[in-house]
Amino acid sequence: MNDCCVKSVPQSDSSYETFAGPVADWQARLTAGLNQSVQASEETLGHLEEQILQQTRGLERRLLEEAAQKKADQTPPVCPVCGHKLSRRTHDHPRTFHTRFGPVRVKRLRGWCRRCQAWRYPADAALGLSDTGGASPSVQEMAALTVSKMPVKEASAVIEQLTGVKLPPATLDREARRQGQRADRKRKQLDEQMRTGQGAQQMLALPTEPFTLVIELDAWNIRERDDWGQSAQKRAAGQEPQRWHWAYGGTCFRLDQRVESDGGRARIVSRGTVMTRGGVDDLREQLFAEAQRQGLAQAAKVLVIADGAVWIWNLAGDRFAQAHQRLDYYHASQHLWAVAHALHPQDEAAARAWIQPLLKKLKQGRVAPLLNDLRTLAKRLRQKKRQAVQSELSYLESHRERMDYPTARRNGEPQGSGAIESTCRQYQCRFKRPGQFWSLVGDEGLMCLETFWRNDRWHLLFPHILHGDPHRN
Numbered sequence: 309m310n311d312c313c314v315k316s317v318p319q320s321d322s323s324y325e326t327f328a329g330p331v332a333d334w335q336a337r338l339t340a341g342l343n344q345s346v347q348a349s350e351e352t353l354g355h356l357e358e359q360i361l362q363q364t365r366g367l368e369r370r371l372l373e374e375a376a377q378k379k380a381d382q383t384p385p386v387c388p389v390c391g392h393k394l395s396r397r398t399h400d401h402p403r404t405f406h407t408r409f410g411p412v413r414v415k416r417l418r419g420w421c422r423r424c425q426a427w428r429y430p431a432d433a434a435l436g437l438s439d440t441g442g443a444s445p446s447v448q449e450m451a452a453l454t455v456s457k458m459p460v461k462e463a464s465a466v467i468e469q470l471t472g473v474k475l476p477p478a479t480l481d482r483e484a485r486r487q488g489q490r491a492d493r494k495r496k497q498l499d500e501q502m503r504t505g506q507g508a509q510q511m512l513a514l515p516t517e518p519f520t521l522v523i524e525l526d527a528w529n530i531r532e533r534d535d536w537g538q539s540a541q542k543r544a545a546g547q548e549p550q551r552w553h554w555a556y557g558g559t560c561f562r563l564d565q566r567v568e569s570d571g572g573r574a575r576i577v578s579r580g581t582v583m584t585r586g587g588v589d590d591l592r593e594q595l596f597a598e599a600q601r602q603g604l605a606q607a608a609k610v611l612v613i614a615d616g617a618v619w620i621w622n623l624a625g626d627r628f629a630q631a632h633q634r635l636d637y638y639h640a641s642q643h644l645w646a647v648a649h650a651l652h653p654q655d656e657a658a659a660r661a662w663i664q665p666l667l668k669k670l671k672q673g674r675v676a677p678l679l680n681d682l683r684t685l686a687k688r689l690r691q692k693k694r695q696a697v698q699s700e701l702s703y704l705e706s707h708r709e710r711m712d713y714p715t716a717r718r719n720g721e722p723q724g725s726g727a728i729e730s731t732c733r734q735y736q737c738r739f740k741r742p743g744q745f746w747s748l749v750g751d752e753g754l755m756c757l758e759t760f761w762r763n764d765r766w767h768l769l770f771p772h773i774l775h776g777d778p779h780r781n
């Protein structure tokens with residue numbers, strides 16, 4: 309329970325009297341129900357839990373309705389937007405909204421704000437209902453959390469099963485999207501604070517000793533419904549409808565937050581993630597703000613790790629110009645494997661034998677001899693095979709400064725961008741289900757909710773909840 313809500317209801321007012329009767333009734337019903345479950349040999353602790361939940365729900369709803377009415381009655385008749393005193397005031401305008409305990413009805417004052425030239429219900433803002441379609445803050449949170457994690461239909465059923473709150477899929481979908489857009493606005497506001505030097509409060513506590521900040525980037529694609537219903541016309545006009553779009557992500561963490569288990573698997577205790585459908589420019593600005601939160605300006609060393617995508621290294625050079633750069637080891641080795649398979653298309657054993665000395669050089673950071681080997685090889689080959697080797701060679705040459713893997717191992721740094729790759733896979737579990745289409749605004753908002761959750765900043769969207777556990781992600 310949040311204490312500002314307790315404070316705002318005067319304790320001296322002995323009210324909630326309408327309660328005395330219902331409480332006595334409730335007690336009797338609850339006792340009877342519980343006794344029955346205790347006696348029934350086939351009923352378990354689960355039945356007792358359900359009894360208490362069912363019997364208490366009505367009481368909770370009435371208590372909430374009464375407290376909400378009091379809060380509405382106490383709200384000063386001023387415009388919640390500009391603070392101007394309202395005129396032409398009338399009372400008792402009812403509004404019903406979904407709450408954790410079922411539908412609750414509150415009567416509110418309405419007044420005219422001359423400054424805004426608009427009708428206002430100040431109680432709505434005080435109760436946290438102003439910009440919602442009739443969902444209480446708790447229900448707003450339920451919608452945001454479930455729909456960012458699972459399809460709407462499933463979410464509707466899960467909410468009802470776990471909480472008893474009935475939210476039809478269409479209502480739930482609208483509410484989740486509204487929350488997604490709100491999350492997107494909040495993120496922009498937080499990033500803007502970082503950009504303009506007002507973000508001191510968002511900074512993580514930093515160690516006093518010098519530290520390394522690791523930044524990893526990646527991208528994946530998502531299917532959207534932007535040409536929905538126009539496929540036939542588009543095809544007739546000779547255009548293939550575009551449905552696949554890129555989602556861009558980045559994650560940053562201090563090296564001391566990365567711990568390796570006995571099995572050698574790395575786990576990152578605390579980190580900040582960004583994920584966006586807004587394109588590379590949006591990613592760049594969001595990631596820069598996130599890196600600042602994680603100590604970009606204070607870091608003794610900054611390290612960018614990613615695969616070979618050109619946009620990544622352009623972004624890194626632009627926004628993190630001083631950073632060390634590292635090509636993901638696995639991607640580098642895949643390009644050597646491409647050569648191996650071009651040379652020995654039918655013979656896996658021969659490919660494997662051929663690649664061993666080159667992988668060894670790669671691992672040891674002997675990049676110049678490795679590239680020389682490939683150059684010598686290319687000269688000996690003809691046509692297709694030569695082209696194949698040339699193409700991999702120019703890839704590796706373009707990344708030659710980014711393949712210092714021995715330094716990575718010596719410093720206990722990641723050799724690859726596995727952290728962001730696994731994060732992208734987790735987003736894909738939600739955003740890339742079969743038969744599912746998204747719209748830019750819709751998926752950006754839901755993705756943004758998921759990111760607030762991952763970054764343990766959920767309480768910034770839903771201040772009524774207690775601060776979560778930073779070790780959850």
Ligand SMILES: [Zn+2]
Binds near residue numbers: 422
């Ligand atoms: Zn106003």
